Amino acid sequence: MKTRVVITGLGIVSPIGIGVKDFWKAAMEGRSGVTAVKSFDPFPLEGYRSRVAAQIENFDLSQHLDFPQGARVDRFAQFALVAAKEALADSGLRMDREEAHRIGVIVGAGMGGMVMGEREVTQLYQQLRPHRVHPNLIPAITLNSASGILAMAYGAKGPNLTISTACSSSAHALGQALNCIRSGQADTVITAGADASITPLVFAGFCSLRALSTKFNETPTKASRPFDRLRDGFVLGEGAGALILESLSHAKKRKARVYAEVAGYAATSEAYHMVIPREDGVEIAETIRLALKDAGVTPAQVDYINAHATSTPVGDNVEIKGIRQVFKSRVEKLAISATKSLIGHTLGAAGAIGGIATVLSIETGQIHPTINYDEPDPECNAPGISRSAQERPVKIALINSFGFGSNNAAVVFRKPSP
């Protein structure tokens, strides 16, 4: 019998709200967090084919957290600090009453400390003064700076790991946190995903890859439109999501409020291509099947899918193909939504934020709209995709998450029994 693992706390830093309450209100209202990129000074914006992004404005760590060491880490890790603070408070976990070595931290991050990294590289190459490279460059750009700083800030001395699988990083973090608790390595895992790389170089790189939306530069809120016929690429976002995972017995012992159970997880590789998914969707289908099997549920029991759905022409098609292969006629009854329609693609944070939206749907029986889904695309149509909010009980839900490097992940959530 597998150890049952539940979610007891949520926290978020997103382009449509810092804090779960604000995020969920904006999400249910269908508010877009996508705006025009104001400047990549001194680079001319005309040099960028895409000029929209889902940005977090006026973020200042010190307004959220009194933790001077936090000033030493890059923006993505600061987002993670704030999201985790909220999640811990929400969970009611009292760190002073816990055994610190039984609390782990697992963070998904795709890009790492690109803000400082780019600034320092630029200065070095422009000024040719190696001795003026900042002493914090190396610890700040290291991908595990987020998981490290979370442990320091909150006193978690258990396993401290960083998962980097590009856009699927934090779905994998959720799955690995599940396995960490199942295997008995920890009772509780502070699980998070974070990325903040709306920077001149990263943005240019995604532009050059022709991955970003370019047709909606004048109407930014329309640019992220998963499953819509006019979609033309994803919108780069930034943010962090944090979820407190703990064994059911641990949660019961401390009488914690349980949002949902993390019931199953699968991770696979398509072993196919660095950035292109297999067009037949069979590997996505297999990933979903394995996750459902791990959770011990059948496709017919699933009520809702929080889709990966980045708004790229190929990606959304393939995902729906994969879903249809698994769910067959059940597709007619499934609710499907795309959180990226609201906040763009937050890369390493996407799985955690999708997980939070899913858990909130289980808790509230409400599913946020997929905005800009104006004209269904016959190539990736499903009746459960809606540009309006949906109200329906959600007992079992699934999140999909796919990443560059031919990575797929799926996580299954279940409503806790009363």
Added chain:
Amino acid sequence: MNPLAPTAAGPSRPAAGTSGKENQMPAESHIADQIITALAEYLKRDKKSITLDNRLRDDLGLDSIATIELLFKLEEVFDLQIPDEDLKGLVTVGHVVKYVQKRLAPPPSKKSPQPAARAKRPKK
């Protein structure tokens, strides 16, 4: 090779001591004031609460990385490069002030290398 060594100076900026700073060296008290101001900003505390006797680690709570960050800031303020071997003598605020004063002082003229005595540079 020591990455902090003065020889690593970039071509776009002359090394300290050859930049003409000798002629505009700040007064000693001004140096102390600049250092204490930088410390106060870094520590987010009132500069009046910082004295020359304060030990960086034991009194002001700077760990080794924080000390490195402070020196990084002072290197910028005073256009200096502080080699690794000089770090261990910098225990108190006063040590740092004295060190910076010494580094900014014009070298005694008898020790100044004459242009003719300098090692010949390679042609290319």
